[in-house]
Amino acid sequence: xxxxxxxxxxxxxxxxxxxxxxxxxxxxxxxxxxxxxxxxxxxxxxxxxxxxxxxxxxxxxxxxxxxxxxxxxxxxxxxxxxxxxxxxxxxxxxxxxxxxxxxxxxxxxxxxxxxxxxxxxxxxxxxxxxxxxxxxxxxxxxxxx
Amino acid sequence: xxxxxxxxxxxxxxxxxxxxxxxxxxxxxxxxxxxxxxxxxxxxxxxxxxxxxxxxxxxxxxxxxxxxxxxxxxxxxxxxxxxxxxxxxxxxxxxxxxxxxxxxxxxxxxxxxxxxxxxxxxxxxxxxxxxxxxxxxxxxxxxxxxxxxxxxxxxxxxxxxxxxxxxxxxxxxxxxxxxxxxxxxxxxxxxxxxxxxxxxxxxxxxxxxxxxxxxxx
Numbered sequence: 001x002x003x004x005x006x007x008x009x010x011x012x013x014x015x016x017x018x019x020x021x022x023x024x025x026x027x028x029x030x031x032x033x034x035x036x037x038x039x040x041x042x043x044x045x046x047x048x049x050x051x052x053x054x055x056x057x058x059x060x061x062x063x064x065x066x067x068x069x070x071x072x073x074x075x076x077x078x079x080x081x082x083x084x085x086x087x088x089x090x091x092x093x094x095x096x097x098x099x100x101x102x103x104x105x106x107x108x109x110x111x112x113x114x115x116x117x118x119x120x121x122x123x124x125x126x127x128x129x130x131x132x133x134x135x136x137x138x139x140x141x142x143x144x145x
Numbered sequence: 146x147x148x149x150x151x152x153x154x155x156x157x158x159x160x161x162x163x164x165x166x167x168x169x170x171x172x173x174x175x176x177x178x179x180x181x182x183x184x185x186x187x188x189x190x191x192x193x194x195x196x197x198x199x200x201x202x203x204x205x206x207x208x209x210x211x212x213x214x215x216x217x218x219x220x221x222x223x224x225x226x227x228x229x230x231x232x233x234x235x236x237x238x239x240x241x242x243x244x245x246x247x248x249x250x251x252x253x254x255x256x257x258x259x260x261x262x263x264x265x266x267x268x269x270x271x272x273x274x275x276x277x278x279x280x281x282x283x284x285x286x287x288x289x290x291x292x293x294x295x296x297x298x299x300x301x302x303x304x305x306x307x308x309x310x311x312x313x314x315x316x317x318x319x320x321x322x323x324x325x326x327x328x329x330x331x332x333x334x335x336x337x338x339x340x341x342x343x344x345x346x347x348x349x350x351x352x353x354x355x356x357x358x359x360x361x362x
Contacts (some may be wrong), residue, residue: 030162031162033163035169037326037328059155
């Protein structure tokens with residue numbers, strides 16, 4: 001009994017960390033668009049669509065601790081990760097810009113921030129989605145074992 | 146216990162966000178008022194159209210777009226403030242033609258300036274804006290229906306619109322808008338201080354606080 005309590009506590013903590021990361025990323029994303037007034041491009045919006053709901057989905061999963069939440073959040077995280085990967089490759093010039101989908105409005109390759117000379121917004125997004133997936137994956141393995 | 150942690154974390158995130166946001170905005174405002182002192186030309190270029198007395202101590206710099214609805218809505222509001230404080234406020238118009246094809250209307254406006262009908266033309270444009278600048282169905286050519294009433298020499302206007310200096314002037318304004326971080330129109334600076342929260346009341350508060358500071362003594 002004590003053993004399973006401990007396990008459940010650890011699972012909760014992993015999910016909590018994941019929620020914290022998702023919330024911080026969301027706050028950062030809103031900061032860029034609403035406070036610093038960087039206009040989000042189309043690809044940014046696709047990533048936001050995958051990211052923002054996770055705050056509430058994971059949050060709800062935490063309140064009445066429900067392991068099943070992993071099943072519902074992983075697809076969103078993976079979709080966000082794929083978009084972030086595409087965006088990062090586009091941004092760094094590995095995929096040429098001519099095939100990118102957003103020609104009107106804000107360019108998806110316009111550079112806004114450049115921390116320490118190499119960290120860009122799409123890269124932050126990719127990093128964030130990668131960590132979210134890693135945490136969710138650990139949790140999935142722990143509950144299915 | 147766990148839910149308490151969740152609630153606390155949420156609160157910390159929300160308040161942290163608000164704190165960092167207001168800190169960032171204050172820092173931006175400081176930076177911009179510093180620029181107004183050190184680099185006044187970024188706010189007022191020689192070519193910029195102004196309204197009001199040269200002795201005015203309060204400068205409202207407005208980055209605008211003739212096709213922007215909010216700019217049209219704010220125009221009478223600013224004129225009201227200027228009539229309420231005669232000689233104390235000077236309005237400087239800069240261009241931030243963010244709407245598609247807005248350069249065209251700026252060009253008309255600048256050509257009208259050569260006939261000394263700038264403000265009349267701008268008023269006529271703002272009043273007829275809904276006919277030619279609708280977002281769903283923009284019809285830029287329809288603006289011409291409303292120009293003769295201003296009393297412009299239309300042939301001369303068309304000739305003046307070809308002046309390459311106008312293109313250069315627009316490029317300069319767009320570059321300055323970028324430097325000053327103007328991403329929406331209208332963008333206001335009052336004596337170099339940016340309008341942080343957008344709204345009529347907020348703009349009035351900012352203008353009046355500058356008026357008090359400038360004319361108290």
